[in-house]
Amino acid sequence: MKEALEQIRTAALDAIAQAENSRAVDDIKVKFLGKKGELTSILKQMGKLSAEERPVIGQLANQIRGELEQSIAAAQQQLKEKQLLAQIKAETLDVTMPGKKFDLGKKHPLTLVMDEIKEIFLGMGFDVVDGPEVELDYYNFEALNIPKNHPARDTQDTFYITENTLLRTQTSPVQIRTMEQRKPPIRVISPGRVFRSDALDATHSPVFHQIEGLVVDKNITMSDLKGTLELFIKKLYGEDSVVRFRPHHFPFTEPSAETDVMCFHCHGKGCRLCKGEGWIEILGAGMVHPKVLENCGIDPEEYSGFAFGMGLERVVMRRFAIDDIRLFFENDKRFLEQF
Ligand code: PHE
Numbered sequence: 001m002k003e004a005l006e007q008i009r010t011a012a013l014d015a016i017a018q019a020e021n022s023r024a025v026d027d028i029k030v031k032f033l034g035k036k037g038e039l040t041s042i043l044k045q046m047g048k049l050s051a052e053e054r055p056v057i058g059q060l061a062n063q064i065r066g067e068l069e070q071s072i073a074a075a076q077q078q079l080k081e082k083q084l085l086a087q088i089k090a091e092t093l094d095v096t097m098p099g100k101k102f103d104l105g106k107k108h109p110l111t112l113v114m115d116e117i118k119e120i121f122l123g124m125g126f127d128v129v130d131g132p133e134v135e136l137d138y139y140n141f142e143a144l145n146i147p148k149n150h151p152a153r154d155t156q157d158t159f160y161i162t163e164n165t166l167l168r169t170q171t172s173p174v175q176i177r178t179m180e181q182r183k184p185p186i187r188v189i190s191p192g193r194v195f196r197s198d199a200l201d202a203t204h205s206p207v208f209h210q211i212e213g214l215v216v217d218k219n220i221t222m223s224d225l226k227g228t229l230e231l232f233i234k235k236l237y238g239e240d241s242v243v244r245f246r247p248h249h250f251p252f253t254e255p256s257a258e259t260d261v262m263c264f265h266c267h268g269k270g271c272r273l274c275k276g277e278g279w280i281e282i283l284g285a286g287m288v289h290p291k292v293l294e295n296c297g298i299d300p301e302e303y304s305g306f307a308f309g310m311g312l313e314r315v316v317m318r319r320f321a322i323d324d325i326r327l328f329f330e331n332d333k334r335f336l337e338q339f
Contacts, residue, residue, distance in 0.1 A: 001057055008038050009064045016071050022079045029072050109339045110328055113316045114191055120235045121189045129188045131174035137164045139173035143295045144252040159195050167195035171212035175307055179296035184303050185217040202324045209312035216305030225285055225306035233261055253286020283310035
């Protein structure tokens with residue numbers, strides 16, 4: 001029996017020395033030390049031994065078990081390290097390789113200036129309100145005192161969806177929605193996209209942005225309109241800006257005006273930027289028409305107000321000397337990176 005044990009020891013140690021991976025070592029462990037392993041089955045025969053032999057063989061068996069357990073653990077450890085080394089070798093990193101470049105996003109020039117304009121009006125106590133881009137005929141035209149036969153309703157300008165729904169051609173319908181929802185005093189601006197059936201060229205786009213403004217309260221006069229817009233333009237274009245108001249016509253304001261700023265390039269002399277005019281048109285404005293107030297349930301005898309609207313693209317084009325409106329919508333990174 002002693003010989004059998006010695007044989008097991010030699011065989012197991014040999015096998016361990018030859019094992020090439022930890023799976024093989026696991027198998028060896030089962031083969032020799034497992035419940036049905038070789039060492040175990042020898043020990044099961046201990047009953048046959050004499051009382052003197054039993055402790056001697058028992059001791060030897062335990063010694064061999066300990067020895068084998070130890071060399072199995074050592075072999076596992078060694079194989080693990082070997083495997084790790086092989087892995088590290090196979091996965092070498094080239095630390096001199098250039099890294100991936102991540103481009104940081106930037107605000108679109110339209111957003112930049114829109115944010116600036118919002119800040120200016122927020123500072124004057126205005127709220128920012130929103131309205132739908134798909135609008136009812138009633139809000140875009142009817143309630144704004146633009147009757148059914150008005151040329152602005154021409155299908156050439158307006159994208160109709162059905163007879164009564166359309167893509168809003170201006171942000172002015174938000175005036176009506178605001179006056180329906182709020183009681184005076186009202187002080188809001190409403191920036192957003194508007195749509196007109198224009199062919200795309202350097203100065204026209206079927207989609208562009210407007211910013212609408214509306215103030216309604218007791219005793220609001222044309223001076224409030226002029227003062228507010230002058231302050232706004234000076235904040236946007238600089239304190240030395242010269243502003244002028246020209247009589248104009250809008251169906252939903254009376255009286256109406258267009259607001260110009262003196263050309264900052266030629267200071268009124270006339271140049272290419274202002275097309276020889278000396279002045280650049282910035283926005284349309286006027287006192288809210290009494291009929292419009294009435295349409296919204298506001299008594300024009302008690303309240304008055306002013307409204308204005310401006311095109312964002314034009315303001316931004318002038319600010320950054322951009323000569324083609326299409327650049328805003330093409331999203332060429334070489335363009336966008338410049339702001
Ligand atoms: N909605 C007008 C336009 O699109 C601008 C405007 C707004 C004029 C408010 C007067 C008052 O041209």
